Amino acid sequence: MTSSFANMDPLQVQKGYRDPKLAQQAAQKIKELAKDETYKFMHLCGTHEYTITHSGIRQLLPKNVELIAGPGCPVCICPPEDVALAIEVAQQPNALLTTYGDMMRVPAGDLGSLNLVRSKGAKVQVVYSMMDAIIAAKENPDKEVVHFAIGFETTTPPTAAEILGDPPENFSVLVSHRLIPPAEVFLLEQGEVGLHGFLLPGHVSVIIGVQGYVSISEQYGVPQVVAGFEPLDVLLGLVMLLRQVKEGRGEVENQYTRAVTYEGNVKAREMIDQVFQPVDARWRGIGLIPESGLALHEKYMNFDVRTRFDIKIEPQKFEMPPGCKCGEVLRGILRPEECPLFGSGCTPENPIGPCMVSTEGTCSVVYGAQPIP
Numbered sequence: 001m002t003s004s005f006a007n008m009d010p011l012q013v014q015k016g017y018r019d020p021k022l023a024q025q026a027a028q029k030i031k032e033l034a035k036d037e038t039y040k041f042m043h044l045c046g047t048h049e050y051t052i053t054h055s056g057i058r059q060l061l062p063k064n065v066e067l068i069a070g071p072g073c074p075v076c077i078c079p080p081e082d083v084a085l086a087i088e089v090a091q092q093p094n095a096l097l098t099t100y101g102d103m104m105r106v107p108a109g110d111l112g113s114l115n116l117v118r119s120k121g122a123k124v125q126v127v128y129s130m131m132d133a134i135i136a137a138k139e140n141p142d143k144e145v146v147h148f149a150i151g152f153e154t155t156t157p158p159t160a161a162e163i164l165g166d167p168p169e170n171f172s173v174l175v176s177h178r179l180i181p182p183a184e185v186f187l188l189e190q191g192e193v194g195l196h197g198f199l200l201p202g203h204v205s206v207i208i209g210v211q212g213y214v215s216i217s218e219q220y221g222v223p224q225v226v227a228g229f230e231p232l233d234v235l236l237g238l239v240m241l242l243r244q245v246k247e248g249r250g251e252v253e254n255q256y257t258r259a260v261t262y263e264g265n266v267k268a269r270e271m272i273d274q275v276f277q278p279v280d281a282r283w284r285g286i287g288l289i290p291e292s293g294l295a296l297h298e299k300y301m302n303f304d305v306r307t308r309f310d311i312k313i314e315p316q317k318f319e320m321p322p323g324c325k326c327g328e329v330l331r332g333i334l335r336p337e338e339c340p341l342f343g344s345g346c347t348p349e350n351p352i353g354p355c356m357v358s359t360e361g362t363c364s365v366v367y368g369a370q371p372i373p
Helices: 010-016 020-034 046-054 080-090 101-105 114-119 130-139 156-164 180-190 202-208 210-220 231-246 266-275 298-303 326-330 362-367
Strands: 039-043 065-069 095-099 124-126 144-151 171-177 197-201 224-227 252-254 276-283 287-296
Touching: 020 231, 039 046, 039 231, 046 065, 046 197, 046 231, 046 362, 065 231, 080 095, 080 114, 080 144, 080 171, 095 101, 095 130, 101 114, 101 124, 114 124, 130 144, 130 156, 130 171, 144 156, 156 171, 156 266, 171 287, 171 298, 180 197, 180 202, 180 210, 180 287, 197 202, 197 231, 202 210, 202 224, 202 266, 210 224, 210 252, 224 231, 266 276, 287 298, 326 362
Parallel strands: 039 065, 039 197, 095 124, 095 144, 144 171, 197 224, 224 252
Antiparallel strands: 276 287
């Protein structure tokens, strides 16, 4: 596929990866490989879920091949205590909290949300990048500017880069970054869903490379395939996964060769390692996952919000709103439609649970599904 598109312009390439005839051929190959056995594969990416749902990929698959959405939304899995800390910081008289728009409506129990406290006078500014947060700190020298830094490996390098770039003295971060490979290990060891393999997120893999997953396949013998975001990328990724299963292999293969290398972005990984260290971290709706979070190294602790403010946040008893099944959706146990609140009170316009808040949340994606033109 990559070689046949090599001399085409980008728009032609995109159309090729959305070609209905090629998609039907890939779906037929999946059917031939799967035969009458049952297979369950999980992806870990909100963008993959968008492609799968909006392109009707599940309708192309035979009934015995299930493609399950896992915890691929960083907003959805951000633990309530981190949201609670952000809310408390935003209400400090000398503070300005910056964050991304998706975090504004995430519920944190009795504390409400960042949207709610902003409506009551808390200083919260929506930004589009870490650079915007740095600019906010420079423009507000009389305030302590705190950036609520969330996201997987994809958004971690910009945080590291700004910390290394001599930020203003009034700048700090509330770090809530999470790592995908430890989540894979956790899901495998929990065994709640009998998985036959993982379809790996392309953007995370651009950073950590194929090498970031190798130890998982070596230890657990699980097939893994890095896939791009177009419909044919996903279908070809499933073909590769099924071939591994049928051949008794458990390896990491790369379908997304036009963007992902074995080593990944070496410079980005070096910056992450220089600024952060792995720590055990909570994922909302899932639990404590060993070494799945990041904390600043001691050298950079003066940029940690917890050293700037004397605010104590206990682990929150609140996990999900009553009746919300977002946790089960994140773990791949339920589809969004099986939640009693889905579409019945819980919508993107009025989200009750975190899986409906973000555009990357599985519930939001499924609710708003429309075919790609």
